[in-house]
Amino acid sequence: MATDMPIRIGVMGCAEIARKVSRAIHLAPNATIAAIASRSMEKAKLFATSNGYPQSAKVHGSYESILEDSEVDALYIPLPTSLHAKWAIRAAEKGKHILLEKPVAMNVAEFDKIVAACEINGVQIMDGTMWAHHPRTDKLKEFLFDSDRFGQLKNVHSCFTVAANKDFLENSIRAKPDLDGLGALGDAGWYTIRATLLVNNFELPKTVTAFPGTFRNKLGVNLSCGASMTWEEDKRTATIYCSYLANLTMEITAIGTKGTLRVHDFVIPFQETEASFTTCTNAWINKPAATAWVNPPAEHTVKTELPQEACMVSEFARLVGEIKNKGAKPDLFWPSISRKTQLVVDAVKESIDNNYQQISLSGR
Amino acid sequence: MATDMPIRIGVMGCAEIARKVSRAIHLAPNATIAAIASRSMEKAKLFATSNGYPQSAKVHGSYESILEDSEVDALYIPLPTSLHAKWAIRAAEKGKHILLEKPVAMNVAEFDKIVAACEINGVQIMDGTMWAHHPRTDKLKEFLFDSDRFGQLKNVHSCFTVAANKDFLENSIRAKPDLDGLGALGDAGWYTIRATLLVNNFELPKTVTAFPGTFRNKLGVNLSCGASMTWEEDKRTATIYCSYLANLTMEITAIGTKGTLRVHDFVIPFQETEASFTTCTNAWINKPAATAWVNPPAEHTVKTELPQEACMVSEFARLVGEIKNKGAKPDLFWPSISRKTQLVVDAVKESIDNNYQQISLSGR
Structure with a gap:
């Protein structure tokens, strides 16, 4: 056939x-x-x-x-x-x-x-x-969009940092304005933005505001930056941080009204054949002692035959x-989320280039 | 005697x-x-x-x-x-x-x-x-200030959220302007700011900028907010998030040039008699496959006789x-760090009250 x-x-x-x-x-x-x-x-x-x-x-x-x-x-x-x-x-x-x-x-x-x-x-x-294609990602979505276990999203933080060596920072195409001119933002930051969008069910933020502390190399390429985002109606917020200048770290922490999701290796899992994440629902502190957790986080592991x-x-x-x-x-989902990710990358860059001004994404 | x-x-x-x-x-x-x-x-x-x-x-x-x-x-x-x-x-x-x-x-x-x-x-x-008095905290400091294992701090994120019930949000002193008028910022936020300062060896940030998305109750008391901070010379940054409107979550993620520290229960440990944290040093991705971590994070547990x-x-x-x-x-260390924490709380509030303007802490 x-x-x-x-x-x-x-x-x-x-x-x-x-x-x-x-x-x-x-x-x-x-x-x-x-x-x-x-x-x-x-x-x-x-x-x-x-x-x-x-x-x-x-x-x-x-x-x-x-x-x-x-x-x-x-x-x-x-x-x-x-x-x-x-x-x-x-x-x-x-x-x-x-x-x-x-x-x-x-x-x-x-x-x-x-x-x-x-x-x-x-x-x-x-x-x-x-x-995005790891079977774990589907499990993350199941939890995030479960109104009983996670509730409504309130805040998500995602970071991806990698300690690039001197050679990379001076000679890699990732650090050259005429090649990968978006630097760490377009590379490491891309993943944090994609994670943030995924957690928000791919709804674009209303505003994007880079926060002070962007670091550039001599050629002006972004080596480290961060930003906050808001989805105004629901008072949802997000923060991202990306860098070529810090130890390998890749985190998602998503907090909803009822639950919390944590992933510590979202870009590349610690191991090739399985990947874990932590969920927590209706956590509270024991009464009256107030010295330990009720419903503490639990870890889940997803095995995969194919990397x-x-x-x-x-x-x-x-x-x-x-x-x-x-x-x-052609399937239009994948290019649509590529576009949204790029839109937010662009907005972070625009905010940095405009003295960390708040950028509205309305109509984009 | x-x-x-x-x-x-x-x-x-x-x-x-x-x-x-x-x-x-x-x-x-x-x-x-x-x-x-x-x-x-x-x-x-x-x-x-x-x-x-x-x-x-x-x-x-x-x-x-x-x-x-x-x-x-x-x-x-x-x-x-x-x-x-x-x-x-x-x-x-x-x-x-x-x-x-x-x-x-x-x-x-x-x-x-x-x-x-x-x-x-x-x-x-x-x-x-x-x-601050849990024996784990000393172990965190040992790691954070070890130039071989952690290197120089680049970014720290801390959050503390708790899902308060309706009664708390309407009747608690924490939600009344004439009682605990600083709301979630003075309560949950206090801990995230203290954690951020601790990770920065109690050096005050140069700037504090609340990020859009603050949520207040009808009386104007802060129920949810976040902020970024910078320490300019070293291009260190921090973000905090605090809320009364989301599932119990308390995180520190500190990323240095060589290492990463994670704590998931920093305010109240999951259990009364022991507390854990995760460290990671010189993490990298295996070559050439690039499908798994070298030097992945390791968990450490500290037992305590006294809560x-x-x-x-x-x-x-x-x-x-x-x-x-x-x-x-009298020992002056403890009031000095109380004062620094309060200074940053004040700066976050000032930034929120001034349309998320950047607040300089120089000379404070």
């Missing part, structure tokens, strides 16, 4: 993260690695060899060349952010479905052009937020398969 | 929290309950009986009366915040040492008057922040004993 053919994915660029995603394509049961492209044929060959690519995988010495490859259904694009719009639009025009690394663009206007190109050409687009990045590839390939084999329309 | 005589503590007011502290005075080896006072003799008697007070404890039908009791060395004052200045100053003038509930005053100017009265009269003052509130009473009684029996001077 045609529907059983794995989706043929080409990898566009030899970024470090492409190693992980190449392995994920190997692991995903409904996808196969069809090609690799680099601006240098030699680099592409070396990448294919050192990442166990099958003999059948084609090696392209230019990005243009992989776009013309008729045996490629979809492209994984881990290029520097400043190149996303150019190559994602070209890929869409060639009818290639797109798995696009985050941040999806330098700003939401750029992303809207990518989405428009995908729409015109009927191709799927999804961003590379791996943890989260392979779950992501598998879901992407499934959607592509629906379009290719069954004439389905 | 005179130094072996327990310190005689009088309790000034029959607040709910006075039950817990009465038990703590019973438990503390160097303190004894000498007296109870209420504005009503009947209420005072009932409180003494129902809290297992010794026969020797005197019962006073007015606050004035307990101040005249020559067999009382020190007073525990859990009165509403708006009454602290009046009664703490009178107590100091009568030579009584003071264990004062938090928030210590309605504002720092009031607290300065209390401290001045204590200084003139040579009496000890300490606030009622119990968790934290008894540790607090014991430390207070020890300091009073040093003064009473050995002619020592």
Whole structure:
């Protein structure tokens, strides 16, 4: 049956993260690695060899060349952010479905052009937020949207920090204004914003206000920042913090009227095959002593056969398969949450650039 | 030996929290309950009986009366915040040492008057922040100030929320402007600010900025708010969140250049006899797979024979004993950190009252 053919994915660029995603394509049961492209044929060959690519995988010495490859259904694009719009639009025009690394663009206007190109050409687009596809994430949502166990959200705090070394801070594309010009905000901050949106059932905040204390490198790239957000009607608030300058930490703490959710490894779980989270409902202090908790937090563990990045590839390939084999329309959920995440990234940047002014997202 | 005589503590007011502290005075080896006072003799008697007070404890039908009791060395004052200045100053003038509930005053100017009265009269003052005295807190400090395990602080987030019931929100003194007029900020927020200061080795922030989303009751009392803080030179930042409207949650997440500290029950430990915390140093992601952590967090548990509130009473009684029996001077550390905490409480309030403006603490 045609529907059983794995989706043929080409990898566009030899970024470090492409190693992980190449392995994920190997692991995903409904996808196969069809090609690799680099601006240098030699680099592409070396990448294919050192990442166990099958003999059948084609090696392209230019990005243009992989776009013309008729045996490629979809492209994984881990290029520097400043190149996303150019190559994602070209890929869409060639009818290639797109798995696009985050941040999806330098700003939401750029992303809207990518989405428009995908729409015109009927191709799927999804961003590379791996943890969204971990089976744990569904369990988090079950708890968060359970009015008995969690109630109504009041506050969520999310942080993602990583202690980059000197070489990274000076030489990585993540620290260069003309490549990944959004720095830590577009990278680590992307995840905290996505987590915040997920906890808010993807309702955009009404306001975004960066807080003082942003740190930039000499080239002006953001290495560390934080922001608060509000959803006015319900008096919900959120804070995020992201940094390249502090020990690896990745937290979500979501507090509702009845419950609390904590995740300590939301971006990359401590272990590949399982992931935990902590829930707490109707916690109180014992009476009259007031010296211990009633209903303290409890830990839950979710096992996974496929690592989260392979779950992501598998879901992407499934959607592509629906379009290719069954004439389905592209799924619009994934680009819609990419856009919302980018909108908030843009608003944090705008607030920082305007002396930490409050930014309204009304109408955006 | 005179130094072996327990310190005689009088309790000034029959607040709910006075039950817990009465038990703590019973438990503390160097303190004894000498007296109870209420504005009503009947209420005072009932409180003494129902809290297992010794026969020797005197019962006073007015606050004035307990101040005249020559067999009382020190007073525990859990009165509403708006009454602290009046009664703490009178107590100091009568030579009584003071264990004062938090928030210590309605504002720092009031607290300065209390401290001045204590200084003139040579009496000890300490606030009622119990968790500061848990042996776990010393272990937290050991980690935080270890340059190998934690490095330099970059960000700390602390929250304390409690889901108050309707009756509390309408009738508690904590929700009335003329009693505990600082609301959730002076109560739950006090602890988050104290935690933030502790993590910063009690260095005051340079700026405090409340973030949008403060919620007040009909009388204008703060039921929920948050703020960010900066320590500019080192680009350290902090965020706090406090609320009476969300499930019981009490967190510290402190992130340094090399390490991360997490505490999930910092105000009242899950259990009375032990308390845990999590540390993590030089965490990284495995290479090249990038699918799991190297050096993931590890949990540590600290056992305690005395509950934290008894540790607090014991430390207070020890300091009073040093003064009473050995002619020592009052210890100035405790009032100095009370003052800093109150200063930040005041700054958060000032920021909220001024449309979330940034408040500078320079020179305060």
